[in-house]
Amino acid sequence: MRFDMHTHTVVSDGTDTPTQLAQKVAAAGLGGFALTDHDTTDGWAAASTAAKQLGLVFIPGMELTCTTDNGISVHVLSYLHDPYHEGLLTEIEQSRRSRQERAIRMVERLNEDYPIQWSDVEEQCAPGATIGRPHIADALVAAGIIHDRSEAFVELLHPRSRYYVSHYSPDPVHGVELIRQAGGVPVFAHPMASKRGRVVPAEVFHDMIDAGLAGVEVYHRDNPPAGREYLLKLAADHDLIVTGSSDYHGYGKPNELGENSVGLEVVERIDELGLLDVHYPVTR
Template sequence: MKNNTTKLIDLHTHSTASDGSMSPAEIVRLAREKGLSAIALTDHDTVDGVEEALEEGKRSGVEVIPGIEISVDFKPEMHILGYFPDINGYTGIRQELEVVKQGREVRNKKIINRLNELGIDITLEEVKGVALGDIMGRPHIARVLVNRGFVSSIDEAFDRYLCREGLAYFKRVELKPGDGINAIRNAGGLPVLAHPVFLGKSHGELDTLLAELKEFGLAGIEALYSENSKEDTGNFLRLAIKYELLVTGGSDFHGSFKPGIELGRGRGRLEVPYELLEKLRGAVRA
């Protein structure tokens, strides 16, 4: 139970720069309304929204942490969060991120073609109309499916068509885990394993995997997360201690593109204390 002086944060959010429904500035203002002390903007494979978030943070009195979330090649899925990167330094890896972006665009076309084959008549132009930033992905396709009445919700769109087992799923080009970690390190950031609960690994398998990722330069693990059970969180915290990894936490907020996930609170129970951010900052300065 938190006391009244506990400062809460959210280190995992997505804006219209990738696949969220709210602009970077809107997320910062929402964080202020919810009483959060700090947030990190961690859009997929881009830092394009960070400058806007930083500027709004100055106006709103909310601390904004520059970040990114890089998808890497791992089954079923693995994402690496990067915190405190030198935004200018990211020019050094923009070529790698551009390859990932192009891979996403190829996959989008394949998905739409498959949907058309299934009798679902949507176009790439419709998806572009939903995506307010340069990054287009499955959440935007899902929104078009809802808008056109082919499904009743974003969840149904993913369950039927867009998840790994869906009728229109295609894998896209991604960096190898070590390359994603190194890309963040090379930009001066701290690489953190995002939502390990989605890796589909037993405790022993995750233990082995973390040892490998630590060798690549992994700095932390997102042990506090919207979809964790109490047991999951305990396991991740114990592994963080074992491998001397920093602990982070976040909601994975996408606005209306991820219904039921509230900024700073996840599904209502999430509490990420400010002290975790202080430890992250200390590791950057070390």
């Protein structure tokens, strides 16, 4: 069996509901998946129910948004943590509020040059979802300004764009510490994705490892070959879990479910470390 360890739904910035995602995982011939919506666990219940009905393994997860002191964006996947842990929840809520405020300011800047309003962005969100750059991208697509999300992130919504606005998120070392305090298994998502922006220097990797980093997402379409080689050596030197994923978002991005995946041994290793349990089908 193969497992996709990084997926998103409409609960954050994907285009499928948790139930639809589970159905697509089954249709792709995968044995299971981790749901890792950005800074929220609200999709866990629906995804778990659908996975059970379809005989899939379900790994509860989340993607924690972090930022270094010098402004480098870092995403840390958290598997099997306590979704009610007060310290982690406090950081998540502060980050979510800041992200929405940032989105409003970005739309205001874009409106100076393009016919886009905040109401256009709200139309692209599921109820309760935190509005972020992907939803702005969807509004730009709907308005005919760009062709797809990918184009938006190349220019208009890129960190170097004049429309870009930063937002609060915890330092990645603190993020790893919080995930560990919540009983979770922290894995550095797409660490060498240089086309997304700057990647962290070696000292940040080592600080995160010292704080309790458990793994690195090596097999991801945005990690170039040289970056994968670096990550594999880092994992070997520090006994880190090596994961792979699609980072699937639905029709908003070209990523396909299962384009990168892991075997059961990786899921079992994560299961051993996490506070919560992986949800295996009753037939296992």
